[in-house]
Amino acid sequence: MPAQIADVLVMGGLLVSGDNVTRADVLISDGGVLEVGPDLSGRDARRVIDAAGRYILPGGIDSHAHPVYGDKIDTFSICAAYGGVTTIVAFIGSETHRHERFGNTWGLRKYNPDIVKGFIEYAEQDSYTDFAVHGLVTMRDQDDLDQVIPDLVRMGVISYKVFMTWNPWVLDSATNDLAVPDEMVMRVMELAAHNGGLPMVHAENGCCKAYLETRHRSQGMTSIQHYLDSAPNILESEAVNRAAVMAQLTGSPLYPVHLSAREVVPVLERYTELGLPIFGETCPHYLTLTNDDLLEKGYRLKVAPPLRQSEDQDAMWQGLATGVLNTIGSDFTGYTRALKLTGSLEGEFVEPEPGHENIFEVAAGLSTLEHMMPVVWTHGVNTGRITMQRFVQVFSENPAKIFGIWPQKGALQPGSDADLIIWDPAKRHVVGQEHGISDLSTFEGMELLGMPVMTMVRGEVVVDDGRLVGKQGTAQYVRGDPNATAYAPGGPNVS
Incomplete structure (x- = not known):
């Protein structure tokens, strides 16, 4: 019987996993990894890709994605593919005011799981990459929360975010429905503990943040020089500690998102030692930019939590290197200048001088996704802050294990989806215009060394040497399995 002819053979590269770097070829068929070995040159394949002199990495997983603003899933996923990200984990839920503002017709349904279902149907047609979903729980879900969480889990949505900030005490905020009181946070955690779910928290003390913002406004302290003071480190570390206490009491795991403050690291260490399954995420901007960059470039670098100081940046790198922090997510919103300044994509504006805008x-929101992995490679791997193996862990292996999609995603082993990137460590790039709709880039002008030159999703090339060659209509929704998570009994270990 003749040997099976595979679809693709990737040859001659150095395969990087979370454990080691080895000379290996990857044989692909029917969208999956068929075989991995040191020399598969004797295997027949319809297409052979030469990766000599380059690294072969599992595709990146963006654990913190917001494809609901300016960049929808189509251009959002294009940015992802150009940056080596093959799976987007999108926050989707009952943030009705945003769905109305940005024309997300699938998001105008009343019941949270119905909104998620609408997004899945839409994204399967429009995305260029595969995707999973984090739920997003707001005050609109308070009356049927006991049904929302189990229904989401049955749909494969096993993680869900709540906001401990954006307190409605702030003036006439349009985000009033996002703020969730502590008693509702605990109820979400209790339901998570009973259904195999993972609560995620935007951890800033909402009451204190609202107080400080209101005080700053009343005193006319509204320029960028005052933004960091309005959201000090202690608000983040206090909220993480408070969320961890709630998680311990309810028997729930915990995933604090976009961490930025150095005081958070010992909090994570303490609760890990106490046995709490707690997973920390940071973002590329907290690893490479500081408040000084905000003061220099102005409003375009406003994000929440804010860019902090170099000591905080160092603490984030140290947390990644030691395993206290487990993942890096983009928190990409695809904002344009008009959207940041007027709240509308079509809004008219005059570009303010730094220091003369009302930062509140x-x-x-930032534009970070397309260059997230090259930025971390340049400032992390190339500088020795983290190893190549750690790079793969935080971008691929750990998010897949935490969110119950391992080893389908996040790995290059027989049976895994053939999501891979070919990485050229010698390729240089200066960040400029990106492939989304945004007219600004968070990392504009940054010089990078090390870039993906090919991105493949389930054996199909999506980006090849700077050209988009993938097609819409082939994306797949990836269901999370609560029994296969890093916090499940007998689940995979996360470093």
Whole structure:
């Protein structure tokens, strides 16, 4: 009987996993990894890809994605593919005011799981990459929360975010429905503990943040020089500690998102020692930018939590290197200048001089996804802050294990989806215009060394040497399995 002819053979590269770097070829068929070995040159394949002199990495997983603003899932996933990300984990839920503002017709349904279902149907047609979903729980879910969480888990949505900030005490905020009181946070955690779910928290003390913002406004302290003071480190570390106490009491795991403050690291260490399954996420901007960059470049770098100081940046790198922090997510919103300044993609504006804008009237959001992995490679791997193996752990293996999609995603082993990137460590790039709709880039002008030159999703090339060659309509929704998570009994270990 003749040997099976595979679809693709990737040859000659160095395969990087979370454990080691080895010379290996990857044989692909029917969208999956068929075989991995040191020399598969004797295997027949319809297409052979030469990866000599380059690294072969599992595709990146963006654990913190918001494809609901300016960049929808189509352009959002294009940015992802150009940056080596093959799976997007999108926050989707009952943030009705945002769905109305940005024309997300699938998001105008009343019941949270119905909104998620609408997004899945839409994204399967429009995305260029595969995707999973984090739920997003707001005050609109308070009356049927006991049904929302179990229904989401049955749909494969096993993680869900709540906001401990954006307190409605702030003036006439349009985000009033996002703020969730502690008693509802605990109820979400209790339901998670009973259904195999993972609560995620935006951890800033909402009451204190609202107080400080209101005080700053009343005193006319509204320029960028005052933004960091309005959201000090202690608000983040206090909220993480408070969420961890709730998680311990309810028997729930915990995933604090976009961590930025150095005081958070010992909090994570303490609760890990106490046996709490707690997973920390940071973002590329907290690893490479500081408040000084905000002061220099102005409103375009406003984000929440804010860019902090170099000591905080160092603590984030140290947390990644030691395993206290487990993942890096983009928190990409695809904001344009008009959107940040006026709240509308079509809004007319005059570009303010740094220091002359009202920073509290500027939307918080950055354009980070397309260059997230090269930025971390340049400032992390190339500088020795983290190893290549750690790079793969935080971008691929750990998010897959935490969110119950391992080893389908996040690995290159027989049976895994053939999501891979070919990485050229010698390729240089200066960040400029990106492939989304945004007219600004968070990392504009940054010089990078090390870039993906090919991105493949389930054996199909999506980006090849700077050209988009993938097609829409082939994306697949990836269901999370609560029994296969890092916090499940007997689940995979996360470093």
